[in-house]
Amino acid sequence: MFLITFFTTKERVVPKPEQKSTIGQDLKDLFSNKPWIIMLIVTILVFVTLALKGGMYIFYFENYLDAAQIAVFLDNVGFNGFINGLNHTLTSIGLTEFKWPEDPATSGFALFNAGGIIFMIIGIGFSKTLADKFGKREVFAGSLFISTVFIALFYFYPPDAIGTVFASQILHGFFYGISTPLLWAMIADVADYSEWKTHRRATAIIFSAMIVGLKLGLTLGSSILSSILDYYQYSADLITQMPETINGIKLSVSLYASIPFFLAVVCLFAYSINKAKEQQIERDLTARRQAD
Template sequence: MKSTSQKVSFGEKVGYSLGDGSANLVFQMMMMFQLFFYTDVFGIKATAAGMILLFARFFDAFVDPLVGILSDRTNTKWGKYRPWILWTALPFAVFFVLAFLTPDLSERGKIIYAGITYTLLMSIYSFNNTPYSSLGGVMTSDIKERTSISSIRFVTATIATFIVQGLTLPLVNKFGQGDASKGWAITITLFAIVAVVLMIITFFTTKERITPPANQKTSVKQDLKDIVSCRPWKTMFILTLFLFTTLAMWGSGMSYYFNYFVDKDALFYFLGNIGLVSGGSEPTGVIHKILDAFGLIVYDNSQVFAVGFSLFNMVGQLVTLAGVILLSQFLSNIFGKRNVFIICLALTALFTSLFFVVSANNISTIFILNILKSLAYAPTIPLLWAMMGDVADFSEWKNHRRATGFVFAGIVFALKAGLGFGGAICGGIIDSFGFVANTVQSADSILGIRLTASIIPAITFFVGVIALLFYPISKKLNEQIQGELDARRENNQ
């Protein structure tokens, strides 16, 4: 089958992208707010909360390969991977809600409840997201179409990220009316309902076009041998592990950074200058009424953290969205995915490190650094999954066998392991520096929070840069692989 016959319509690309929008309603919540929720809302100590995140990752180590094996061997009229998106949609939503409830339990009971619900959520995430990611690798073999699919996918993912990072805390305040537990429960339930709808749309609007070679024999042992011996896969595994360790650490760290380090009076003044402070009266303009409906208008200092941090996140996501749309495919078509990833990730590490030197009352500089960091990171977002599709092609090209689900399962495991490690590292560091939730922090505690939001994630970002130096699939080799695989498929080899 020639790649020219594997063009994917814009509607199908959008339909596929909605699945990642759904996943990011959950993923971003875990990455940005799970640790903060456990410590500041549910009342679990930071180290214990971090260990919950880490424990779930070890348990999940057995789930991801299983999902890859099962999905590769699934044969239905809908394909191998699409059915899993439909089958897991409702359980995904249920476990999402359960992970953010706050039952009245003892400290030990809270730890057990959080451990069980978070582990279940991560497991169902594997059963949903590994097949979903694999689907993107079998919708087309055309490398430009694949990059286009990834770019549109991450436009939708960025919109979902914008919603989660920008509206979660204001909606919690709005729905809770002083009761944080109630606010979180209603907000998460709302997101869960939307997530189910988006997954169902993805199932009905997508199509699988690439199948394994006709003479391929089923062998888990051979699948494992193929990926372990695949240098591009090992490179992407290390990159993904450190990338998502960093994102989870930085996302969690910034929650504490804004709540405990950033000067509330300076932030209040900053928000007032851009029209987000009410001055004690109800908003009158249409825009202000809309903002107020989402909890984005400050009435007093108690709302400064929620609105300020939400604005910080929304600005970052808008810049990221522009970068994904305008830069990712354009730059990768010219310079190749690997080269773009290396330069942009190195710049991301640099801008992240600079959060350490900003003073607590210099709000404008904090926002400027966020804009620079987001713009630098934006082009890399679609490239990770487009490159994983290339890795599946590389493995098929080299071994004459294709196991897309197994290839992606390892990367999803690295992603979630990074998520667990990042949260655990952040929790462990701030706890070791003396963090106590919902109190004025000591100078040592503030130092720990600043480190988790700047220097330490900058270092782990840079490990990803080093890993990419060993990624062997250049733009030229990618085109060669595509051409040879197209010829094989045409001849049913």
């Protein structure tokens, strides 16, 4: 995919040949760009949540959800039948079986992740249409908020409500998927805003700095995850965790994980590039380039 992107991408916005850039000037422009600062904070917060909930879900399945009910759910949705049929087909043509984990928690967790990813991809398909109609900022904030609600609800589900847990993951994945491409599209708008304000194009440093924010968010999220497990005295040697530990795991995949997403939504109220300003920037930059 990286190779396809490299060979099929064409740069449409080329800086003027006479534009001279220095690191000092780029950094000055960067830190005076309020929309960039807001999107950097949003990026960090989003990836803190992704790392925290993504790393904690397996503990939620192994230590909180009812294993017997997970097994029943996997039977009811045809998952076990699918794996058995696949293995029958493979062995009938002389191949070895597909080695799938047999414990319900691991199988359930895998299907849970797959369901979220599939519906996230479906949600991505709605992103552009909604953004064109309502604006990137509004759709990003709205879809992120709704997806946050479905994260928070994980705390309140009883351990035998497997179907509800999966439904919540699917709905979370769908609404989060709507927001996914908008994050990066809004960062491109920030680059246009920077050019609009400074008459200098600095796309590379803006996106590079956002990647730093992404990495920082993942690092913080992973660090918070391990700190929470330590605080609630999780022990891999125990067959059954203490009630306080299980409650900490529930909090981590729900209320704790929802806090950074919610803060990101709040930050977007200060993000000034709405649909009208976005269109104004596009018109002004087009006119400026044509005049050049």
